[in-house]
Amino acid sequence: MECYVCEVCGYVYDPAEGDSEGGIASGTPFSDLPESWVCPVCGADKSQFSPE
Amino acid sequence: MKDVMRAVKVSDHVYWVGAVDWNIRDFHGYTTKRGSTYNAYLVLAEKPTLIDTVKSPFREEMLARVGSVMDPRDISVIVSNHTEMDHTGALPEVIRYIDPDRVYASPTGVKALSEHFSFDREIIAVKDGESIGLGNMDLACWETRMLHWPDSMFSYLAKDKLLFSQDAFGMHLATSARFDDEIEPAILDYEAATYYANILLPYSPQVLKLLDRVGGLGVEFRIVAPDHGPVWRKDIGGIIDSYGRWAAQEPTKKAVVVYATMWHSTESMARALSEGLIDKGITVKLMSMEAVHRSDVAYEVLDAGILAVGSPTLNNNIFPSMADVLTYLKGLRPRNLVGAAFGSYGWSGESVKQLETYLADMKVELPCEGLRIKHVPDSSSLKQCYDLGGLLADRLLERV
Secondary structure (H helix, E strand, C coil): CCCEEECCCCCEECCCCCECCCCECCCCCHHHCCCCCECCCCCCEHHHEEEC | CCCCCCCEECCCCEEECCEEECCCCEECCEECCCCEEECCEEECCCCCEEECCCCHHHHHHHHHHHHCCCCHHHCCEEEECCCCHHHHCCHHHHHHHHCCCEEEECHHHHHHHHHHCCCCCCCEECCCCCEEECCCCEEEEEECCCCCCCCCEEEEEHHHCEEECCCCCCCCCCCCCCEHHHCCHHHHHHHHHHHHHHHHHHHHHHHHHHHHHHHHCCCCCCEEECCCCCEECCCHHHHHHHHHHHHHCCCCCEEEEEECCCCCHHHHHHHHHHHHHHCCCCEEEEEECCCCCHHHHHHHHCCCCEEEEECCEECCEECHHHHHHHHHHHHHCCCCCEEEEEEEECCCCCHHHHHHHHHHHCCCECCCCCEEEECCCCHHHHHHHHHHHHHHHHHHHCCC
16 A cells, blocks of 8 residues: 655655554555544645655 | 954854844743844855844844854855744845855755745755755755754754754753853753743654654764754753653653633632642642743643643633633643543533543543532532542552
């Protein structure tokens, strides 16, 4: 599964890890993240992410 | 003033050429009781280089300090480590006046600068790990995204073993002294911790990663030169250790009890709860929002293990000063706290639930329901508050 990088702060969303702080289980692909999900580092929304 | 402003030598090739803002007291919502400084630095390389500038009204002070060493118009290179306007406000006019050969910022900094100002020249992006050649020495640049803006970067002058750390390791402290060893350690500790709590706390995971990265570079730091407050030349290890400790956010046996009150009922509850904490050996900071500022609360929460918040219900809502401090604290993302909400009410009593929503959003562990007392607490109600303090203390003591 593809990693996505936050263009604002450089955080990398890795589906293998998920985002425990944001309540996202490991194994969740980026495309399945809810629209309300935001970057756990800087708060940018999904539209600010691009494939790594 | 031009003839009386001097540069201060920091190392073999570097001078401090910043400005002292003695009387600033409100720094975008953070109370700066001791003022601040905006530090800019001049590197006397073959290509003379200015690292960062100052807030706009202090431009002449900075140029006068440069002028005590060299003609500012002979500066060849300007490096902007951080786009925030206390360091770039003077930049557009300084560029126009100096007309340097090159101006550098991080890739994100180039974009952010263009969103602040319009320049009639190129700002060159320097990538993470790249160096800028200054003739007889090099300046290495490391991106430090989100410490504390996306554009932030460090630059390192290996020749003098000197790190320009922009806002990291800085503090709001106006003094006539320029170095850490000239200032009372207790003041340095307090102001550095206050700065960390109010500016850097949300990015603690990035601070830990950065400390790991910098530790792994095998680079020696003889001087750390931040963009606010004193230059570190004596206790560099001390401030780096403090950053590691603050970023880890490990709780100590300390509670912060913050409250607002209308007719002293919620205040009585806060005091009874505090007694319950104290009797279990917890250090307590009892803070009325009438008496303290939100940034004082942030400082106290930095090393706390308990956050108890109290508010009366005013027209179906929490008291405005509690919404202020909780909105602020939520943004600062403190971690590893146990907490509870409490408050007196007259009829509807929504405040406790609203306070709990804030605490839950902040990921504060709530071991029990909050305490609502109608009108004035009697002795049995105050005993409930005392017991709540004891319960929070027990929960914290299981952790520390």
